[in-house]
Amino acid sequence: NELPYYTFSNHSAVMLIIEPTSGKILDANKAAAAFYGYSEAALESKAIQDINLFTAEQVANERQAALNEGRNYFIFQHQTAGGNVKTVSVHSTPFENSDGKPRLLSIIQDMSEQRKLQQDLWHYQANLEQQVLLQTEKIKQANMVQVILLTAVIAVLILFMAVLMTMLVRLRRSNQRAQAQGAKLSAIFDCMTAYLVFTDETHHIEAVNGTVLKDFDSLEALRSKSIYTLFDVLDSEKLLAEGTLECQLDARFGYCNVRVSCAPVVSETQAKLGFIYVIQDITEELENEREQRLASTVFATTTEGVLVSNKHNQIQMVNRAFSEITGYGMEEVIGETPALLNSGRHDERFFNTLYDDLINRGHWEGEIWNKRKNGEIYPSWLQVSAVFNEAREIDMYVALFSDITSRKRNEQLMWQQANFDSLTGLANRHHYHVKFDLALKRAAQLEERFAICFIDLDRFKAVNDTLGHHIGDLLLKEAANRINECVRSSDTVARLGGDEFALLLQDISSISDLELVATKILRALANPFHLEGHEAYVSGSMGITFYPDDGTDRKVLLRNADSAMYKAKEHGRDCFQFYTSAMHQHAKARSVLESALHKALSNRELSLVYQPIFSQLGNGDLVGCEVLLRWKSELLGHVSPDQFIPVCEELGLILPIGEWVLYHACSQVKAWQDSYGRPLFIAVNVSSIQFKRQDMVEVVRKVLRDTKLEAKHLTLEITESVLVENSDKILSQLKALREMGVELAIDDFGTGYSSLSYLKRFPLSKLKIDRTFIRDLPEDEEDKALVSAIILMAHKLNLKVIAEGVETPAQSMFLKSLLCDMTQGYFHSKPVAQQEFEANVLTMQYHKQSHS
Ligand SMILES: Nc1nc2c(ncn2[C@@H]2O[C@H](COP(=O)(O)O[C@H]3[C@@H](O)[C@H](n4cnc5c(=O)[nH]c(N)nc54)O[C@@H]3COP(=O)(O)O)[C@@H](O)[C@H]2O)c(=O)[nH]1
Numbered sequence: 001n002e003l004p005y006y007t008f009s010n011h012s013a014v015m016l017i018i019e020p021t022s023g024k025i026l027d028a029n030k031a032a033a034a035f036y037g038y039s040e041a042a043l044e045s046k047a048i049q050d051i052n053l054f055t056a057e058q059v060a061n062e063r064q065a066a067l068n069e070g071r072n073y074f075i076f077q078h079q080t081a082g083g084n085v086k087t088v089s090v091h092s093t094p095f096e097n098s099d100g101k102p103r104l105l106s107i108i109q110d111m112s113e114q115r116k117l118q119q120d121l122w123h124y125q126a127n128l129e130q131q132v133l134l135q136t137e138k139i140k141q142a143n144m145v146q147v148i149l150l151t152a153v154i155a156v157l158i159l160f161m162a163v164l165m166t167m168l169v170r171l172r173r174s175n176q177r178a179q180a181q182g183a184k185l186s187a188i189f190d191c192m193t194a195y196l197v198f199t200d201e202t203h204h205i206e207a208v209n210g211t212v213l214k215d216f217d218s219l220e221a222l223r224s225k226s227i228y229t230l231f232d233v234l235d236s237e238k239l240l241a242e243g244t245l246e247c248q249l250d251a252r253f254g255y256c257n258v259r260v261s262c263a264p265v266v267s268e269t270q271a272k273l274g275f276i277y278v279i280q281d282i283t284e285e286l287e288n289e290r291e292q293r294l295a296s297t298v299f300a301t302t303t304e305g306v307l308v309s310n311k312h313n314q315i316q317m318v319n320r321a322f323s324e325i326t327g328y329g330m331e332e333v334i335g336e337t338p339a340l341l342n343s344g345r346h347d348e349r350f351f352n353t354l355y356d357d358l359i360n361r362g363h364w365e366g367e368i369w370n371k372r373k374n375g376e377i378y379p380s381w382l383q384v385s386a387v388f389n390e391a392r393e394i395d396m397y398v399a400l401f402s403d404i405t406s407r408k409r410n411e412q413l414m415w416q417q418a419n420f421d422s423l424t425g426l427a428n429r430h431h432y433h434v435k436f437d438l439a440l441k442r443a444a445q446l447e448e449r450f451a452i453c454f455i456d457l458d459r460f461k462a463v464n465d466t467l468g469h470h471i472g473d474l475l476l477k478e479a480a481n482r483i484n485e486c487v488r489s490s491d492t493v494a495r496l497g498g499d500e501f502a503l504l505l506q507d508i509s510s511i512s513d514l515e516l517v518a519t520k521i522l523r524a525l526a527n528p529f530h531l532e533g534h535e536a537y538v539s540g541s542m543g544i545t546f547y548p549d550d551g552t553d554r555k556v557l558l559r560n561a562d563s564a565m566y567k568a569k570e571h572g573r574d575c576f577q578f579y580t581s582a583m584h585q586h587a588k589a590r591s592v593l594e595s596a597l598h599k600a601l602s603n604r605e606l607s608l609v610y611q612p613i614f615s616q617l618g619n620g621d622l623v624g625c626e627v628l629l630r631w632k633s634e635l636l637g638h639v640s641p642d643q644f645i646p647v648c649e650e651l652g653l654i655l656p657i658g659e660w661v662l663y664h665a666c667s668q669v670k671a672w673q674d675s676y677g678r679p680l681f682i683a684v685n686v687s688s689i690q691f692k693r694q695d696m697v698e699v700v701r702k703v704l705r706d707t708k709l710e711a712k713h714l715t716l717e718i719t720e721s722v723l724v725e726n727s728d729k730i731l732s733q734l735k736a737l738r739e740m741g742v743e744l745a746i747d748d749f750g751t752g753y754s755s756l757s758y759l760k761r762f763p764l765s766k767l768k769i770d771r772t773f774i775r776d777l778p779e780d781e782e783d784k785a786l787v788s789a790i791i792l793m794a795h796k797l798n799l800k801v802i803a804e805g806v807e808t809p810a811q812s813m814f815l816k817s818l819l820c821d822m823t824q825g826y827f828h829s830k831p832v833a834q835q836e837f838e839a840n841v842l843t844m845q846y847h848k849q850s851h852s
Contacts, residue, residue, distance in 0.1 A: 022047060
């Protein structure tokens with residue numbers, strides 16, 4: 001579409017047609033020529049860049065910017081032919097000419113005027129703004145004073161508001177505090193057990209606390225009632241005048257005692273608001289006061305001593321009775337401890353128990369010996385209680401005590417009367433029985449014997465009848481004294497009634513001792529009695545019985561003693577009788593034996609016999625002998641060791657006699673060894689009493705030293721009873737003897753306990769089979785089995801075996817077949833005296849040896 005040229009050429013707008021690639025101006029209209037000052041032809045010989053002051057690069061940038069912004073106009077600076085530079089806007093529109101070639105139609109508009117106008121407008125605007133600023137400043141300055149004034153007013157107003165707010169907050173807080181305090185107060189009032197009543201000035205009720213409301217219907221029912229109508233017993237005049245009064249209310253209030261106080265209530269400005277009444281139940285308080293008054297009165301007036309001490313046991317308070325009993329004034333004991341009264345009669349354990357009881361049980365009660373200020377010691381009955389605090393710690397001690405001197409005296413008197421005969425002072429029947437039972441218990445425990453003697457005075461009735469009861473009484477008293485003097489203080493003498501006396505004699509060492517006592521008493525009673533100028537003669541008949549021989553029961557024993565006493569009467573009086581005649585005979589015989597034995601050693605009535613012991617092995621040589629004691633009494637003739645050895649043991653005579661046997665046996669065998677040149681051993685029987693009461697080790701050591709016999713040639717024969725004792729003392733002696741080299745043989749094996757454990761435990765070297773097992777050999781199958789078992793067992797335990805009581809060649813043969821080591825018995829020889837032993841046994845052995 002080609003522009004109509006005319007339009008182009010004559011258009012008032014400056015137009016150029018430009019070849020887009022080279023920028024060559026192809027056509028310029030008239031307006032363009034006029035604008036640029038070039039002719040049209042001159043312009044058409046130029047390229048646009050000839051008149052555009054922008055560089056090619058600037059133009060390209062401008063084009064790019066137009067493209068980016070979507071515009072088709074540009075702002076350039078074109079230079080006119082006259083050299084003027086004009087700011088122009090260029091509107092470029094591409095089109096194709098009729099040949100199809102691209103062309104640009106650029107319409108150029110001069111913007112220089114517009115620019116100038118714009119600059120003028122800016123300038124004007126700047127001026128205007130400056131003017132406005134100036135004016136504003138002026139106005140500002142003019143208003144400044146007013147502003148300051150206004151600000152001041154506003155500040156005052158704000159300050160006022162702040163003060164007002166603070167006051168309001170404070171007011172609110174104080175109101176809250178007042179409310180809280182009020183709530184607290186009313187809670188406190190409600191908790192109070194007392195009635196609290198608030199009245200107006202005319203004493204009409206306005207408010208009450210919770211306690212009142214608990215007992216009355218409601219506040220409404222009480223409000224406006226006069227308090228003096230409600231509590232009509234109150235004396236208003238007195239109450240109002242004195243402010244307080246105590247009175248008792250009527251039945252409606254259970255007649256309780258009250259303390260009423262009344263106080264006016266005034267405001268801060270001293271305006272009268274009313275009254276507050278406090279009505280308090282003081283019934284319990286009054287009761288406590290009464291009790292306290294009573295306690296103080298009791299404390300002051302009681303006859304029992306009272307001592308109050310603190311937790312450190314320092315005396316805080318004592319009463320009058322305390323001072324009367326102890327002799328100490330209150331001021332002397334305050335701050336002291338009760339140890340002040342200590343009599344020294346009680347040990348530490350006593351006081352430890354007392355204080356333990358106080359701590360654990362809070363109480364101790366009992367009899368205690370105290371000391372008065374004057375040093376006198378007196379018995380008192382003491383009750384001490386510990387007072388504990390809430391933490392269960394002792395706070396104080398309260399002790400009550402009474403002087404029981406007279407009570408004790410009375411008790412003693414009563415006990416005396418209950419247990420002793422008032423005439424003679426001897427034990428009465430009751431006390432005798434008590435002592436009897438104790439003796440029974442002790443004797444049973446210790447396996448002891450004790451004697452009971454009944455004594456009846458002969459012809460006492462005649463003395464009573466002829467010389468009167470008074471003299472009779474004097475005789476009884478004297479008889480009691482004489483009996484008492486014949487016995488030991490540990491024995492009991494009692495008067496059972498009338499002229500009947502009873503004795504309890506413990507620790508009887510021998511019957512002969514008892515007979516001595518009995519004879520002594522009878523002699524004492526048979527002596528004349530000189531009684532207030534009268535001479536009287538009596539005698540005693542005595543019955544004797546023994547525990548456990550004649551009974552183990554009190555009743556039985558007393559009855560037996562009584563019948564023995566009657567037997568004595570039957571025997572013509574002035575004598576003693578044992579319960580049975582057999583017993584009497586036995587006791588008599590025993591008594592004779594005892595007294596004869598006492599003299600046996602000194603009278604040289606004892607002798608020794610020796611029984612040989614032969615070996616069963618080899619040639620059957622003599623290897624040793626057993627020494628056996630013999631007693632030929634001047635009075636009794638030959639007495640068997642079975643009879644006298646137990647008595648020796650009981651009397652303790654076995655100690656000197658045993659030592660005598662040991663010494664002579666050892667010196668004899670040593671002499672034989674020396675003269676016959678044979679290493680014989682000697683077997684000596686030793687009683688368990690010797691081990692118990694003596695140091696056998698020392699005895700043996702001394703004998704061996706004195707006789708020069710080698711220890712290995714001495715065999716001590718002990719019975720199983722020694723081992724059964726199982727005492728450490730015996731065991732240690734046996735061990736020491738074995739260590740010395742002395743041989744130990746267990747005698748009579750098989751008759752006693754035959755405990756294998758003894759054989760193992762004790763340091764034995766020989767075992768002697770009792771003759772009762774040998775007696776029926778070799779016929780008795782049982783004995784055969786037993787003996788062979790014993791030999792076997794002994795050999796296993798490394799013990800040599802000696803068979804006792806071998807009487808026949810058959811027995812000897814049999815034992816030999818069992819490999820029994822040694823034999824002893826009548827088959828070889830009876831026990832014989834020294835000369836016979838030498839003549840028969842030793843000489844024969846000597847010959848036998850010299851022939852072999
Ligand atoms: N403590 C002491 N006891 C001793 C002492 N002397 C002797 N006794 C003990 O007395 C008991 C009796 O002894 P005794 O009467 O001497 O009898 C002994 C022998 O004579 C007897 N015996 C010996 N062989 C035979 C025999 O073949 N047949 C038979 N029927 N009897 C015989 O045996 C007694 C020896 O016993 P033992 O002591 O057990 O070996 C007696 O128990 C003696 O122990 C002494 O000084 N102290």
